[in-house]
Amino acid sequence: MRRPAVLVAALVVGAACLTGCVRVPDDGPVVTSKAGSQLDEQPAGQADAVPPAPGASRQAIVTGFLDAMTAWPVQTNVVKEYLTDDSAEAWNPEAGTIVYSDSSPPEPEDDGAGVSVHLSSGDRLDASGGWRGSLGPREETLHFKIGVEDGEFRIIDPPNALIVPASWFQQRYRQVSVYYFDPTSKILVPEPVFVPVGQQLATSLVSALLTGPPRRLRDVITTYVPHGLDEGLSVPVSDSGVAELSLSGDAPQPSPDSAQLMLAQFAWTLQQDPQVTAVRLSIGGTGVTLPSGATQYDLADAADFDPAGNLAAGELFGVRNGRVVSGTPDLLAPVTGPFGKPGYGPAELAVAPQGARAAIVTQDRAHVLEGPVLDVNSPTQVTTIVSDGVDLARPTWDYAGRLWLLDRGPDGARVRVVEGRDDDSPRVRHVRVPGVTGQDARRLLVSRDGTRLVAVVRRGDATHLVIARVTLGVNGRVDGAGLSTVIGGIGGASRIVDIAWTSPSTIAVLTPVRRGSLFEVDTVVADGSTLGEDAGSTIVTGRVRGLAGSPDVDQPSYAVLGRGLTDLVTRVATEIGGGAVTLLDYAG
Template identity: 55%
Template sequence: MSRRRPMLLRLGLGLVAAALLAGCVGLPDDGPVVNADVAGERDADRASSIDARPPQPGDSRLEIVNGFLEAMMAWPISTSVAKEYLTDDAAEEWAPESTIIYNDLAAPREDGGTVRIRLRDAALLDESGGWESTLPPDRSELEFQLTIEDGEFRIIDPTDALVVRSSWFQQRYRQASLYFFDPTAQVLVPEPVFVPVGRTFATSLVSALLAGPPRRLRDIVTTYVPPRLTVGLSVPVLDGVASLDLGGDAPQIRSDQASRMLAQLAATLRQEPSITALRLSIGGEEVELPGHAALYDVGSADAFDPSDTASTGVLYGLRRGRLVVGDLGDLRPVDGPFGWESRDLATVAVAPKGDLVAGVTTDLQQVVIGPLRAVRGDPGAEVTTLAIGEEFTRPTWDASGRLWLLERGPDGARVMVVHGTKVREIEVEGVTGQDARRILVSRDGTRLVALVTGPHGDRMVAARIALAINGRVGQVVESTVIWSLHGQRAIDIAWTGVAEVAVLTPARPGELFGVETVSADGATVGVDTLATMVTGRVTGLASEPYADTPVYAVARDWLIDIRTGERLATMAPVRELDYAG
């Protein structure tokens, strides 16, 4: 632990960066990783190498500080030259473990032996490499104290972070996910992180996963990867097989623990397209794979994937008061109580498992629930009233069968969660008591996103859901605004990925509409987003968090695939057309 005086800019520890910079050396640029023609390496090829410039004799204080900032952007990543700008003691202690991204630097200010530089449009990655927040002005100033050592100016107290320009970062980092489990141990939860591209992509992912969940998420997710394991120099990949020989003690692992650990590793590693299977050893001892198999297929992680359900890719909608199901060319009434007869429903939501339906009546004051499919005459086929209130918006389900409700009233919004038939109110900062108009809950049940109207326009609030081991919702925490629209109201929001939300906004009401995607963690740099325009009277979005499912802008009797621009007609007018969830 460093004993230097507290810095003006306080930072968390970044374990992704720690893994990359351990030992104060650069990333390995050779080794046993093969398969050169993979996505990560192609990205790396587009990022030119940067040789850091060491300090020059006679450099001034400002030249030393500027040189230090530039040296941190060596590529491939290396801090060896940057350390030359520090005193010997500071260089020995300095191990940048987090990352600050900035757009530009203000003019430096020199005051005696201190140099201060304000970062413009700065953001901080947390200890896992995940996006934490943009930095307000009072946390965006770097302060450096300098002294003379061996006749040259050197920095005494470097900030414990890799400080880089956003243009450099976007060329060299990619957003991926680390996969942990929810507290019930039944559902994999993706946590977006930023990882350097190139041949070390898989190694960086595994290193970050071994570090475990960041502190802020330890009430949200859990891990089955034993502590204090290391990945070594690299993850060799040969003929699609990643060989993980992890360093550390080989603990006694029960079969259920091993299956979940393997699922975490597989779900995380299959983001490298070249990896199709893995083998695992800990401390030189092979971990026994399910069924005594020689390899673990990365597709086996699907058993815990909440996005991959029986209803994936299936469209539902309301036609003349009946719930219809199918594809665009063949939407038919469901064989259940919501399809047998016309009902006065304003909106419906089908559970991802395809077993239950929740609907809101046309007066918006009642929420009803019943089975999607049933046998006529079966008492279990009845539709029952679940809740009565002021004004309910469209319900939302997670893959574990929890139903979430948003009620609007004169005192603002109330958020409720339903376990079975028990309705319970949950406090959500930034949503409860506000003019909230729509909520979404992620399939894994750990993220909540709300569309909220304020005096200056709409905003999207994202928060995390803490669950107990029995699946009961404890509390909703970490509320933050991830998107805002000045002076206008959005029309709809929808999941388009496991941690990505699309928002529909009017450009020219009734004629032209915009669709853009937003990262659910609020990241604005280094993420792939979609922005497009569609024409016509669009009323909503139809989407689900599955990469192969089209995302539609929905009108009364046609759809537009927002990724391809293709316009598709429905067989007859349908309202509330959407996927499950």
């Protein structure tokens, strides 16, 4: 089982908004943001909360309430002392987190009974630690109603959230992924979340997964972890690397098949803790058994649900002299299938994740043809999928063999998906994607799991990323797309040249620094937050044509020049054997 890259340094939500804002709507309109910067994770020392002083003023009570939430490790007993008894009982800080860069001093409100605090560059996390975007203008001001209890001022209506400054948050939290399934239960889907740093990483990961998918994503992803379970005080990991999950709650015992899927979720989530090599699970004191009868689930057992899909590992595909070629950078040869022979001259190329099928866009950019990569000795090897395109961009595939198309017409872009291959009659449907459909979209990517769509869209003189979520039915049919987020200001440039996956949850973005000779590659997290240029940037010299990237983190990501490649991590340049190519990429 591959071990996906862990975003070890915290992607600090508050810091991300120092340069701009993002709002992630549940549906409806698309809103914008700027890419932010990442701050280094620093070790955090223990800090105790201070209880309210006798006779404290209204403003002092609010100040003390906010300060008490910065205790570390997090504990809220002292925080509740700033609340009335009824409010302390009802308050739920686990409902979410608000992270802010700065705050105003508490000020009395006009009614004399309330106190207000204005937050700068505030952002919100949900109960699982998932990033939910920036606070709206009305949400940036917190209103505290103050009452009197036992002769002392106390807060009556606190927000149901942990409210902390970004400088505190960045030292104590980091972004990881929890794993759910797509609606067909065939592939895992990573969802980035923030968890506390420290010695109990396994406990934090399990706690985040037990929270379950947020409501806004319940039509996008599914879970086999029953609701209402609790991990207890900790998740111990034995010297041999076995994580012992002793969950409590009223959930029924899962069937062996459901147990296998549930344990796959735990395995992919817990593999981010380097101590863990296997999982053993019990619910309510009863051990969970797999279809094989085993009670221990090794991390490698979850490989069939790899969120990167079953790829044509390490193989690159490109176009040279009008023919499709494949191989390694130093040895690219024409494929044996029809597109490796003269006569087709692809303008664009995309190979299915398993490496068996290819889709090409013809030179007139009006047609999409599909055929085998290798010779299958059939007289009808090539099928015309689309014949009425206007200006078709490079296609993209997901793990299920769905082919996604972006057609750039005079009235704006249209997104199509090709589903099914019944009797050589694939179904081609239009999918409306907020922020992409009808816009000046230039490039399209879909995640390997099929639940995320990423597009490059021009607005005025600048280009932005639009990240949308795809809704699938249990039969794998695309039902629609929504939850779009727009990200701007990436790399400080006004033009995005190309995008590519670098893991199941991160995207590389290519922008020019000096046109034709100097380029920058930045990394964006697939939840709409971004890794800033200081943390995830690579500068590449030369005339870069595009990017070659894969969600398989074991494969290097490249900047593609006409006759060579530059590794985005090692920055080692490699000459392409056999001559220049017009495009080059991995399967997908």
